[in-house]
Amino acid sequence: MGAKGTKENHFEEHIVDYLTQTVQEYHQLDRSSYDKKLLLIPEEVVQFVKDTQPKKYKKLGEQYGNRVDEVIAETVSRYLAQQKTLKVLREPVKVSGVKLDMVYFKPSTNKTPEHEEWYKKNRMAVVRQLQYSEKKNNSIDLVFFVNGIPVITVELKNALTGQNHHNAIKQYMQDRDPKGETFLEFRRCLVHFAAGTEKIFMSTHLKGKSTFFLPFNKSLHNSNSDGFATSYLWEDVLRKDSLLDLLQNYINLQIDKEKVYDPKSGGLKEIESKKLIFPRWHQRRAVQSLINQLRTDGTGKNYLVQHSAGSGKSNTITWLAYKLANFYQNPSDKRSMYDSVFVVTDRKVLNTQLQKNIRQLDKTTGMIAYLGDKSSSQDLKNAIEDRKKIIITTIQKFRIISDLVQNYKDRNYAILIDEAHSSQSGEVARHMRKALSLEEAAEEENDSKDIDDIITSEIQRKGQQPNISQFAFTATPKDKTVQLFGTEIDGEKKAFDTYSMEQAIKEGFIRDVLENYMSFKRYYKLLKKGDIDDKEYDKKKTVRVLNNYVDLQDHAIEIKAKIMLEHFAAETQDKIEGRARAMLVTKSRLHAVRFKRKFDDIMRDMKLPYEALVAFSGTVHDEETGEDYTEPSMNGIEGKFLIEEAFKLPKYRILIVANKYQTGFDEPLLHTMFVDKKLGGPNTVQTLSRLNRTTRGKEGTMVLDFVNDPEQVQEDFQKYYGKNFIRIENLTDANELYYKLNEIENYDLIYDQEVEKFAEIFFSEEDNFEKLQPILQEVSRRFEDQFNDGEQSEFKSVARSFVRLYRFLSQIMTFTDVELEKKYVFLTALLKVLPYVRQNLPLDVVNDVELDSYKVQHSYTTKLELESGDGEMQGVSVDGGGGANDEDLDLLSKIIKTLNDTYGLDLTQEDKVDFKKVKDNIYSNDELMSFFNSGNSKANIKDKFDGEIDDELLKFIDKKLEFYNKMTDDKSNALFKAMLFNEIYDRKVRGMRQ
Numbered sequence: 001m002g003a004k005g006t007k008e009n010h011f012e013e014h015i016v017d018y019l020t021q022t023v024q025e026y027h028q029l030d031r032s033s034y035d036k037k038l039l040l041i042p043e044e045v046v047q048f049v050k051d052t053q054p055k056k057y058k059k060l061g062e063q064y065g066n067r068v069d070e071v072i073a074e075t076v077s078r079y080l081a082q083q084k085t086l087k088v089l090r091e092p093v094k095v096s097g098v099k100l101d102m103v104y105f106k107p108s109t110n111k112t113p114e115h116e117e118w119y120k121k122n123r124m125a126v127v128r129q130l131q132y133s134e135k136k137n138n139s140i141d142l143v144f145f146v147n148g149i150p151v152i153t154v155e156l157k158n159a160l161t162g163q164n165h166h167n168a169i170k171q172y173m174q175d176r177d178p179k180g181e182t183f184l185e186f187r188r189c190l191v192h193f194a195a196g197t198e199k200i201f202m203s204t205h206l207k208g209k210s211t212f213f214l215p216f217n218k219s220l221h222n223s224n225s226d227g228f229a230t231s232y233l234w235e236d237v238l239r240k241d242s243l244l245d246l247l248q249n250y251i252n253l254q255i256d257k258e259k260v261y262d263p264k265s266g267g268l269k270e271i272e273s274k275k276l277i278f279p280r281w282h283q284r285r286a287v288q289s290l291i292n293q294l295r296t297d298g299t300g301k302n303y304l305v306q307h308s309a310g311s312g313k314s315n316t317i318t319w320l321a322y323k324l325a326n327f328y329q330n331p332s333d334k335r336s337m338y339d340s341v342f343v344v345t346d347r348k349v350l351n352t353q354l355q356k357n358i359r360q361l362d363k364t365t366g367m368i369a370y371l372g373d374k375s376s377s378q379d380l381k382n383a384i385e386d387r388k389k390i391i392i393t394t395i396q397k398f399r400i401i402s403d404l405v406q407n408y409k410d411r412n413y414a415i416l417i418d419e420a421h422s423s424q425s426g427e428v429a430r431h432m433r434k435a436l437s438l439e440e441a442a443e444e445e446n447d448s449k450d451i452d453d454i455i456t457s458e459i460q461r462k463g464q465q466p467n468i469s470q471f472a473f474t475a476t477p478k479d480k481t482v483q484l485f486g487t488e489i490d491g492e493k494k495a496f497d498t499y500s501m502e503q504a505i506k507e508g509f510i511r512d513v514l515e516n517y518m519s520f521k522r523y524y525k526l527l528k529k530g531d532i533d534d535k536e537y538d539k540k541k542t543v544r545v546l547n548n549y550v551d552l553q554d555h556a557i558e559i560k561a562k563i564m565l566e567h568f569a570a571e572t573q574d575k576i577e578g579r580a581r582a583m584l585v586t587k588s589r590l591h592a593v594r595f596k597r598k599f600d601d602i603m604r605d606m607k608l609p610y611e612a613l614v615a616f617s618g619t620v621h622d623e624e625t626g627e628d629y630t631e632p633s634m635n636g637i638e639g640k641f642l643i644e645e646a647f648k649l650p651k652y653r654i655l656i657v658a659n660k661y662q663t664g665f666d667e668p669l670l671h672t673m674f675v676d677k678k679l680g681g682p683n684t685v686q687t688l689s690r691l692n693r694t695t696r697g698k699e700g701t702m703v704l705d706f707v708n709d710p711e712q713v714q715e716d717f718q719k720y721y722g723k724n725f726i727r728i729e730n731l732t733d734a735n736e737l738y739y740k741l742n743e744i745e746n747y748d749l750i751y752d753q754e755v756e757k758f759a760e761i762f763f764s765e766e767d768n769f770e771k772l773q774p775i776l777q778e779v780s781r782r783f784e785d786q787f788n789d790g791e792q793s794e795f796k797s798v799a800r801s802f803v804r805l806y807r808f809l810s811q812i813m814t815f816t817d818v819e820l821e822k823k824y825v826f827l828t829a830l831l832k833v834l835p836y837v838r839q840n841l842p843l844d845v846v847n848d849v850e851l852d853s854y855k856v857q858h859s860y861t862t863k864l865e866l867e868s869g870d871g872e873m874q875g876v877s878v879d880g881g882g883g884a885n886d887e888d889l890d891l892l893s894k895i896i897k898t899l900n901d902t903y904g905l906d907l908t909q910e911d912k913v914d915f916k917k918v919k920d921n922i923y924s925n926d927e928l929m930s931f932f933n934s935g936n937s938k939a940n941i942k943d944k945f946d947g948e949i950d951d952e953l954l955k956f957i958d959k960k961l962e963f964y965n966k967m968t969d970d971k972s973n974a975l976f977k978a979m980l981f982n983e984i985y986d987r988k989v990r991g992m993r994q
Contacts, residue, residue, distance in 0.1 A: 011158040011197065012141055015234045016126055025240040026124045026144075034127060034143075035073070036134045039080065039183050042073035044123050044148030049100055051121045056098050063096060071095065076102065076149070084187035085149060086276075089247055103147055105248040106241065110331040123147050124240050132183040138175060143189075144238060146247070150183070152238070154193045165201055168194035169213050178206045190251055191278045198222060198229050204276035215507040216281055232281075250279045250319055252357055261648055268645055277357075282307070283316045286497040290471065291323055293496070298329060299337065299412045300466040304485035305473045306495035306724060309689055310509030313473055317343060317416055318357040320471065324414045325367070325389040338469075339411040340384065343392045345418035358390060368392065387411075417472045419664075475501070475689075476682040476720050479873040480808060483726060494725035502721050502868060510692040513673075514717060514864035516702045519710045520563070521859050524550050525852040535848070542845055549846045550854065551587070551676070552594065554624075559856050560706055561598045564674045567704060568654065569608060572672045577697040580671035581647065584656045585687060587677040587707075589616040592658035593629045595676075599656065612654040615643050615661055662687045668695035675705040684708070684716035706856065711916075714864040719871035726873045734809055737820060740802040747795050749782060750826070758829070759822040776833045783834055796834060799827050914963050918952045919980060932984060945981050 019026040033041050046069045050057050061068045075095045079088050092099035104118040125145040132140060142154040155168040172192060178184035186205050194201045194213060199222060201213040222229035236242055254277050262269040279287075286305050293303070307313050324341045358368055369383035371393040383391050472485040477495070486493035504510045526546065528534070550556055564584060572580050586592045596614040603611060613635050620629045632638035637646050646652050647667065655661065663686045670691050679687055691701040705713070744750065758775050761768045783792065806824045922928065928948050932941055956964040967973060 008141075008156055008158045008161055008163075011156050011228075012128055014228075015142065015154075015156075016128060018234055019124075019126060019238065023239065026126050029125050029127050029145075031127050031130050031139075034130055034132070036132065038073055038077040039132075039188070040073065040077060040150065041125065041127075041145055041148040042069065044125055044145060045073050045076050045102075046148075048102070048121070048123050048147040051123075052104060052118045053100060056100060060095055060098055072100070073148075076100075080149065080188065081182070085151060085190055086187065086247070086251060086253065088149065089146070089151075102149065103244070103247065105244055108326055108328045108331070108336070109333065119244075122240070122244065124243070133181055135180065140176075144243070146243070150188070151190050151243070151247070152193065153189050153191075154195055154233075157194075157196045159197045163196070165194045165196035165199045168196065169201055169211075172203065172206060172213075173209050173211045176206055177208050179208070186274075187253065187276055190247075190276060193233065195230055195233055200230050200233055202278060204278050214280060217507075218281055218285075220503055220506055237284075246279070246284075249323060250277075250284065252277050254315075254357065259645055259648065261650060268641070268648060277315055279315070279319065280312060282497070282499040282503075283312055283319065286316055286499075287320045287323055289497055290320060291327060294327065294337065294469070295329055297469075299414075299469050302470045302472070302485040303487065304477060304482065304495040305471065305497050306475065306477055307473060307497070307499040308475045308501040308504040308510065309692055310504040310694075311475075311499045313418070313475075315357070317418060317473060321390050321416055322358050324416075337412060338414045339387050341390045341414045341416065343390065343416045343418070345392070345394060412467045413469075415468060415470045417470065419474050476685050477724055478682060479726065482724055482873055483732060484808070486726070492725040492727055494723055498723045500722050501717075502866070509694065510689075511694060511698065511701055512866075513688045513691040513701050513703065514714070514866070516700055516861065517710060517713070517864050518702065518704045518861040519859040520704065520706045520856050522550075522556075522706065522854070522856050524556075524854040526550070526849045527852045529848055529850060537845055545845055546849065548587075549849075550851060552591065553851055553854070554594075554598075555851070556854050557591075557594050557598050558602075559854065560674075560676060561595060561602055563856060564704065565599065565602050565606065565608070567702075568672065569606065571702065573610075573653065575671045575697075575699070576669055576695065579650075579669050579697075580653075581667060581669045582654045582672040582674065583661070583670055583690060584612075584654065584674040585662060585677050586656060586658050589618070589620045589658045590622060591676065592616045592656050593620050593622055593634070594624075595656050596634050599654065610651055610653040612656055613637075613643055613647060613652050614656040616658040617660065662690065665690055666693055668693040668698065671698065671700075672702045672704070675703060676707055678707050679716070680712070681716060682720070684713055685720050688713070688717075710862075710864060714866070717864070718866050718869075719873075721866045722868065722870040724871045724873055732805070732809060737802065737805055737809065740798060740805060741820070741823060743798045744795075744802060744823075744827070747787075747791075747798075749786070749795065750779060750830075754779065755822050755826050758826050762825055762829075772829065776830055779830060780833055780835065792835075796831065799831055803827050803831065910963075914956065914960060915967075915976075918949070918967075921952055922948060922980065922984070929984075938985070941985070942981060945984070946977055949977055949980070 016026075016028055020028050029041065029044075033043060035042055049072060057068070057072075060072065064071050072095055076088065076093055079093045083091075089103045092101055094100075104115065104122060106119050107115045110116065123146070125148070127143045127145065129139045129141065130143040131137060132143070140153045141156045143150050144152040144154075155171050157163040157165060157168045172194060176184055176192075178186070182188065184206050190204065192203050192206060193216065194203075200216045202216040203211050203213045205211070216233075218232060222232075224231050237246075254275050256273050256275070257270055258273070259268040259270050261267075286307070290303060290305075305316070307316065321341050321343050324338055325336070327337050328335075329337045366386075367389045369379070369386075369388040369391045371380055371383065371391065375393075380391075380393070470485065472481065474481060477485075482493055482495070487496045501510075505512045564582075568582050572582055574580070584595060586595055592614050593616070596612060599612040615631060618630070621627070622629065631643070635643070635646070637643070640646070641649075643655070644661075644665065644667070647655055648669075662683075667690070670693070673688060673691055675687075688703060691703070754775050758772060761771050783795070787795065803824060806820065810824075922945075925948060928944065931944055953964060953967055956967075967976060
């Protein structure tokens with residue numbers, strides 16, 4: 001006989017003992033108590049009614065006599081057959097006109113003591129080895145009942161028997177066929193767990209061999225030093241409070257409507273699908289953890305939820321909004337914590353889905369106010385005044401609340417921000433807090449305050465408000481998002497809850513879009529026209545113009561278009577059962593127009609049975625043809641379909657985009673992406689992630705990149721592969737404001753008396769715009785008279801830095817320095833009226849050059865590997881960017897040579913790694929770095945720098961002679977040294993002088 005705990009029945013016994021004896025929240029019943037015809041436990045149903053509704057039971061007894069128990073059980077059974085389990089538990093069952101509640105959920109407050117007593121009398125039961133079928137002898141390991149109604153089934157496997165959750169999944173799929181077995185039908189038992197001792201999976205819809213099981217794990221690897229790794233199932237999820245909370249506040253029937261291609265009509269038809277949603281572990285964890293934290297924090301704090309694409313973020317937002325709308329910090333509170341919960345989003349689909357989901361959870365009429373694009377400010381005013389519990393709106397609509405809510409001094413608000421939009425880090429968020437502030441109305445009632453008191457109140461309004469809690473949801477938080485919304489934990493600012501990209505990929509909810517990455521490199525040669533004088537141009541701007549000029553040439557467009565279309569025809573078109581789509585991301589609207597025209601020509605020549613769509617905003621004029629182009633004119637679908645709808649038709653397989661559909665576009669059939677645009681940071685992840693949605697038959701994805709450095713793409717994704725955090729010591733220092741202010745004062749442009757006069761008018765008078773103008777105009781006059789173009793750009797750059805930094809920091813800390821606020825409002829206004837110094841790109845340079853040759857060469861195809869780990873951020877930068885004086889003038893011929901040399905060196909991938917090693921070693925050379933800042937002349941610094949570079953390159957002479965030869969070739973050596981030296985000199989020397 002085996003040791004205790006080594007068999008499956010021991011595992012089963014352990015769980016039941018915990019629930020019935022350790023915590024004593026369940027009672028165990030024999031499987032004979034289950035009625036296979038009624039599909040419930042009659043005695044449990046009746047006993048619950050007797051215990052909680054004795055008067056109603058007595059009334060029914062008077063009508064039915066000794067048949068009353070049988071009638072109640074049979075009626076509940078019929079309701080379950082017709083309306084399914086969730087509705088029966090949430091709405092009363094009528095027996096001859098008598099309404100019977102079949103469960104009592106936990107009350108939010110203690111206002112109704114009798115309700116608390118009824119809650120305690122809910123009957124939680126578990127049955128082992130339940131034989132559910134009249135036709136077969138099949139049994140399920142554990143079935144959980146609420147007041148006699150089955151709600152959860154569990155198949156268990158003990159790893160010590162050589163089996164795991166995979167075997168339990170197989171058992172459900174092969175031996176638990178729901179056909180003809182009402183007990184297993186959709187929406188009867190609400191969730192089915194396949195639980196091993198190491199991992200758990202779940203399904204809400206058994207469909208035989210096509211059943212889909214989702215992971216239900218705490219992380220990629222569950223762990224528990226005190227017992228089974230999966231003990232969270234019975235020690236948390238199945239506990240009485242938890243299970244009843246799930247039934248009341250989480251589980252819902254989601255009805256989706258989707259337009260799909262209809263072969264019969266040749267158009268689209270709308271289909272409706274239903275799925276029962278049970279929260280995944282991280283979704284419930286995030287909501288419950290936030291609710292628990294609010295019991296301690298109260299209102300007035302920010303929270304960041306970093307949940308990857310594929311995390312079910314829309315449902316998490318739904319559940320949190322609903323829970324917050326009915327949340328009492330303490331059971332004895334007379335009112336809920338929040339008067340209104342705002343959900344701020346840009347996604348219309350989420351708006352409507354939120355409505356549907358919340359209405360299913362709560363039938364209370366008028367609980368939600370949905371303010372879409374056609375809603376007016378009056379609609380919003382009515383919603384706020386009527387204390388609508390949940391107000392769903394868009395960022396564009398949110399500013400309207402500014403003048404509406406400041407009259408309500410005693411109201412608290414929760415704000416849920418979908419995708420933690422960057423605008424929430426700027427003036428929109430400041431305006432939002434000002435609008436919802438309690439202090440504003442209160443302070444305005446006191447007319448006796450002097451100007452500094454009023455300004456102090458203004459400062460306080462911009463800081464974190466005690467009546468506002470903000471909850472930001474995003475998959476790719478920027479540094480300032482983490483700093484603004486993050487929580488301080490163990491010396492770091494980080495998300496309050498994280499479901500990482502790594503976990504989403506490895507659990508199969510999204511695809512790894514870097515698994516097939518094809519990199520191309522372009523080579524071209526420019527010639528300066530022989531009869532053109534050599535002119536000086538700003539080097540960086542000229543390179544940008546010439547690159548753009550080259551990429552717009554018909555020859556360049558055609559070469560890349562042929563590569564893309566030949567790849568699509570050979571590799572992509574047959575993927576996903578012949579339904580695969582592709583997207584081309586271009587760098588501008590004009591590029592998109594020219595690619596569309598070229599695609600049309602080539603696709604006709606190739607006789608492809610499908611076409612391309614193009615997406616861009618507005619009207620584009622092409623000098624090459626002299627014509628204007630719009631989306632409708634190029635696609636030919638005006639009035640028939642939206643672009644995203646047309647893209648579902650077999651006729652259209654490729655979508656060409658320019659700044660549209662790079663975020664928020666979820667098309668599971670997207671398989672291949674052609675990238676002809678420079679990406680970077682979160683934008684890289686957001687753009688390429690259009691490929692990550694899963695669908696039946698989608699086995700892989702492909703990226704063909706013509707512009708970006710694969711190593712940088714890999715680095716961008718790596719940053720968001722795990723958690724993101726900022727070390728506390730790297731958070732933006734408020735003292736930076738004073739450093740910036742000192743820089744501004746060094747220009748001797750702004751006089752204190754002007755700032756004081758401006759502040760007095762600004763903060764104390766209504767309709768003050770006219771009186772402020774003379775002050776601003778005087779400063780603007782001095783600005784033009786005293787400064788040349790370069791100095792004007794310098795000043796504006798420093799002033800913008802101060803304004804941006806103050807605007808950001810004022811959201812996370814309260815300043816008491818009135819002078820800072822005066823300078824902020826003054827500079828904000830001044831920057832709007834200062835003359836604009838146009839920094840024109842040297843567009844005329846294209847008249848001085850001609851394209852001699854152009855080719856695109858495949859570099860390599862690989863999987864860009866990502867490693868487990870968190871992404872460290874550095875806090876918000878205080879740099880304001882350079883001005884016109886940063887121009888690096890160079891002769892056109894030298895600029896062309898740099899371009900040709902740069903794009904013709906043909907470094908291998910291995911060479912690039914070694915190139916980076918040299919660069920990293922130079923930057924870590926403390927002696928050399930200090931030499932840059934020691935007051936030496938630029939020539940002396942360059943001599944020492946060149947010597948150190950030569951020493952670094954010598955390290956390769958024995959091991960990598962080919963790389964050494966390339967990098968010591970005269971032209972490449974000079975270019976390499978010049979580029980790296982200028983980069984370091986700009987940072988170390990020019991940066992120190994600014």
